Amino acid sequence: MSAVEHLYVHVPFCPRVCPYCAFYVMPADRRRSGPLVDALLEELRYRLRAVELRPRTIYVGGGTPSALGTADLERLIGGLVGLVGGAAEFTIEVNPTTLSPEKAGMLRAFGVNRASLGAQSFDPAALATLGRQHGPEKILRTFDILRAAGFANIGLDLIYGVPGQAEPRWWETLQSAVSLGPEHISAYCLTYEEDTPFFDRLAAGEWVRDEAREAGLFLGTRRALEESGYAAYEVSNFSRPGFESEHNLAYWRGRDYLGVGPSAVSTVGGRRWRAVADLGRYLAAAREGDWPEEEVERVDEDLRRRERMMFGLRTREGVGGHGFEDELGELRSAGYAEESCGRWRLTEEGLLRADAVAALFARA
Ligand code: SF4
The missing domain is CATH 1.10.10 (Arc Repressor Mutant, subunit A)
Structure with missing residues (x-):
């Protein structure tokens, strides 16, 4: 079996859980941050006994890893580097409310060289609808912090099709994003995932989806970004030349990857599993050295x-x-x-x- 080249680390904490989000996440809990970091590193040590990992990409996501306090985040990133070395593409997901210059500098010092910034919108009304805790000014500030720390590869995540958002506000958001000059932009149409408050509001008839309008936004977004020098290299992903996300490309090319953290999925050597999506059980697993796997599947x-x-x-x-x-x-x-x-x-x-x-x- 050849070495696995892609590592994903799931940090399930966010400053606040967004009402459209269906990932395994919970409000950041500083008391459990330390044990979580210990458990993530312990799981990685455990997996490395069976998996040969030579990472070309590392993606620390979630959740919002930058929601960890500086000391815990430093222990996590330093621990990862200690166990597997760095990677040519080393990404961290960042939320506009959670990044200080100290954290950004520490991340760069450990070789993290790509940041994915969950901006979502530059429209204050859309940000409020999405339940985000930040306004557009925080996005600009966080972007500046990243650049000042030396991040030369920054991606912005955006969402269109937000209920109640007038179309011109979306084009303004896109323009604001482009004018910041990130290397990468992900633009997703809002989806209404089961078991989220947004799904319930749609089901209750409070909102009505307009699929023709969403299709128009999708095509218009592609054209606008292509004209601004961001090539569409996947349905929702755009980049300046040479700044495609190698980590995501690996998934789409069907490469093996190792995931650690509660709910993280791995596909290694014809086997796919999901780590237990329950923080309490995950932390107990770390204490007992017994890592339960869910949804185990053969990938023939x-x-x-x-x-x-x-x-x-x-x-x-x-x-x-x-x-x-x-x-x-x-x-x-x-x-x-x-x-x-x-x-x-x-x-x-x-x-x-x-x-x-x-x-x-x-x-x-
Ligand atoms: S910040 Fe991202 S991962 Fe966290 S709850 Fe919101 S959408 Fe989900």
């Missing part, structure tokens, strides 16, 4: 090929189509996919239906 070659199609079609680099000639022929006839130089990609029409297209490749 057939499943790998199907997943490569599902994700690869959504990317600019595309994917080879061998073995899926019937499905791809169907997609081409409908105008949803095209082939060039042996690589298949979705057309704009196909991208609008990316989830339905993916279902074509799911195992029966």
Whole structure:
């Protein structure tokens, strides 16, 4: 088995849980931060007994890792570097309310070289609807802190399709993001995930989705970002040349990855598992040295090929189509996919239906 090159670390704390978020997260708890850091490092030590890891990418996400206090964050990042060394691409997710110049400087000193900043919007009303605790000025301030600390690769996350947001406010948000000059922009259409307050409000009829409007925002966003020098290298991801997220590309290319932390998923050597999504049980596992896994699944070659199609079609680099000639022929006839130089990609029409297209490749 060849070495695994991608490591994900899940920190399940956030300053406050956003009402649209379906990740395994909870309000930051300083009392449990220390034990969490110990447990994350202990799990990594445990996994490294069975997994050879030579990381090209490390992604510390969640959650909001920057919500950890400086000392705990330093212990986590320093501990990771001590166990696995650094990585050519070493990312941390940052929230606009949680980054001091000291934290940013410490992160750079440990070789963290990419920051993903959860801006979400520059529109105060949309930020309020999204339940965010920061206004646009905090985003600008955090961006400045990152740049001043020497981060030369910063991504901004944005959300469009926010209920009640007038369309011009979205284009202004996009313009504000571009004018900051980040290297990477992720622009997601708001999704209403089950078991979230937003899902309940939609189900109750308080909000109504307008899919035609969302499609217009999606296509307009792609065009606006492409015109501003951000190439769309995946459905929702845009970058300046050479600043694509290698970590995300690894997922979409079907590479193996190791995840540590409560709820983190790993796919290694034909096996996929999810660490227990329960902080109490996770901390107990660290004390007992027994790491429960959930949703264990065998990832055979057939499943790998199907997943490569599902994700690869959504990317600019595309994917080879061998073995899926019937499905791809169907997609081409409908105008949803095209082939060039042996690589298949979705057309704009196909991208609008990316989830339905993916279902074509799911195992029966
Ligand atoms: S900050 Fe991000 S991870 Fe945390 S609750 Fe909000 S959306 Fe979820």
